[in-house]
Amino acid sequence: MTAFTVLSALAGGALIGLASALLLFTHNRIAGISGIAAGILPPWGADTGWRLWFLAGLIISAPLYRLAGYAIPVQIDAPWVAMAAAGLLVGYGSRLGGGCTSGHGVCGIARLSVRSIVATLVFMLAAGLVVYLSRHVL
Amino acid sequence: MGKHIAAFIFGLIFGLGLIIAQMTNPAKVLAFLDVSGAWDPSLALVMASALLTLGLLQRFIPGLSEESATQQDQASCGTPKSQIDGKLIVGAAIFGIGWGLSGICPGPALVGLTSGLSGSYVFIGAMFAGFVLFYGLHRRQ
Numbered sequence: 001m002t003a004f005t006v007l008s009a010l011a012g013g014a015l016i017g018l019a020s021a022l023l024l025f026t027h028n029r030i031a032g033i034s035g036i037a038a039g040i041l042p043p044w045g046a047d048t049g050w051r052l053w054f055l056a057g058l059i060i061s062a063p064l065y066r067l068a069g070y071a072i073p074v075q076i077d078a079p080w081v082a083m084a085a086a087g088l089l090v091g092y093g094s095r096l097g098g099g100c101t102s103g104h105g106v107c108g109i110a111r112l113s114v115r116s117i118v119a120t121l122v123f124m125l126a127a128g129l130v131v132y133l134s135r136h137v138l
Numbered sequence: 139m140g141k142h143i144a145a146f147i148f149g150l151i152f153g154l155g156l157i158i159a160q161m162t163n164p165a166k167v168l169a170f171l172d173v174s175g176a177w178d179p180s181l182a183l184v185m186a187s188a189l190l191t192l193g194l195l196q197r198f199i200p201g202l203s204e205e206s207a208t209q210q211d212q213a214s215c216g217t218p219k220s221q222i223d224g225k226l227i228v229g230a231a232i233f234g235i236g237w238g239l240s241g242i243c244p245g246p247a248l249v250g251l252t253s254g255l256s257g258s259y260v261f262i263g264a265m266f267a268g269f270v271l272f273y274g275l276h277r278r279q
Contacts, residue, residue, distance in 0.1 A: 001176045002166040009180040012159020013187025019152035020188070021195035026144050031152060033245040038269040053142040054149035055248060061153025062162070062252045072157055074250060075165035076257035082239050087247070087261040089236025091268020094244060096276070097229025101243040102152075104230070105185060110192040114220045119230040124171075126234025131171040134239070 020107050023054070032103020033058070034094035097123070153249050159184040162249045164241030171238055 020031035027050055039051045062072060076083070094100040097119050099108060104123075108116020160166050161184060169178035237243050242250070242261050250258035 002160075002163070002169040002178045002180075004178050005160060005180050006183060009159050009183035010187045012155045012157070012161065013184040013189075014191045015151050015155030015158065016184070017155075017188035017191025017193075017195070019148045019155060020192050022151070023145070023148045024192075024196070026148075027141060031148070033152075033243075033248065034269075037244055037248060037266075038272075041266075041269060041273065049142055050145040053145040054152075057146040057149025057151075058153040058245065058248050059149075059251050061150050061157060062249050064150070065154060065157050072253070073160070073163050073165075074253045074255060074258070075163055076240075076255055077165065078240055078257065080257060080260045083242075083257045083260040084264045086236040086240035086242065087264025088268045088271070089232050089239070090243060090247070090261075091236075091265035092272050093229050093232030093234070093236060093268070095229070095269055095272035097226050097231075097233055100233060100245075101237070102245055106188045106192060110189050110196060115222060115226055118222055119226055122227055122230035123234030123237060126231045127238030128171045128173060130235050130238030131168055132174060135172055135175055 016102070016106060017110075020102070020110075024107070030103055030107045032099050032107060034091075034100040035098075035103055038091075038095055093123075152245065155188075156245050156249055162246045162253075164246070166241075167237075167243075167246070168241035171241070 023029055023031045029047075029050075031054075036051045036054055039047060040055065065072060078086070090100070094103075097104070099105075099116065099119060101120075101123075104113075104116040104119040109120060156162050159180070161181065166178060167181060169176065170181035233243075240261060242258075244265065247258070247262050247265055251262060
């Protein structure tokens with residue numbers, strides 16, 4: 001159980017939107033994390049470089065935040081078998097559907113892409129259904 | 139090089155956004171998805187704030203026309219942004235099932251690389267296996 005955190009949600013969301021806008025303006029690329037991450041796999045091309053740098057910044061944000069003296073709460077309750085299955089589904093599904101929470105859910109919807117709006121509704125519904133079944137039925 | 143450093147800084151800002159919004163905590167994401175339980179609506183506000191920020195910046199900074207965004211969309215995924223097909227629906231549903239099982243999507247997964255938790259490492263490894271599986275089955279575009 002977690003508390004509704006209004007200010008941190010608004011501030012964090014604004015930073016996500018700002019980073020996505022900056023990447024769009026300077027690189028003309030969508031800040032879809034699944035696409036950027038999958039894009040570092042071979043074959044390598046002209047886009048591999050900036051993707052690696054973006055991911056490096058994304059990964060280093062956590063130790064930097066901790067270095068500033070703040071804690072990052074991470075609570076994982078699912079067993080590792082569930083985590084393995086979940087990772088596989090997230091990886092495969094995000095590529096088949098052409099995006100994830102950032103690419104469809106933020107960048108796509110901001111451009112009023114019908115594809116992204118539909119994809120976001122579908123993955124929200126599917127995820128909500130899984131949580132409902134695992135917490136309240138099974 | 140300048141573009142690479144810029145990309146690094148944007149990744150950093152994106153990661154800090156996820157951390158500050160606490161979207162890096164799977165328990166918080168799952169609490170959002172658990173509408174009929176002790177619901178935590180934070181994720182909806184994170185999305186709304188990100189959308190508002192990006193939407194406003196898109197509107198007021200010239201050079202980013204709808205046309206260029208559409209061209210890029212077609213160049214990057216080969217599909218016009220209004221086309222709904224089976225791949226989109228099935229892919230989003232598969233993604234959603236994995237997200238609901240774990241409370242983790244790709245951004246928070248990568249930020250979790252330094253969490254020190256075995257669950258984070260298992261997820262990241264499996265996620266890249268999922269990418270490889272997709273490219274193996276469907277060919278790289």
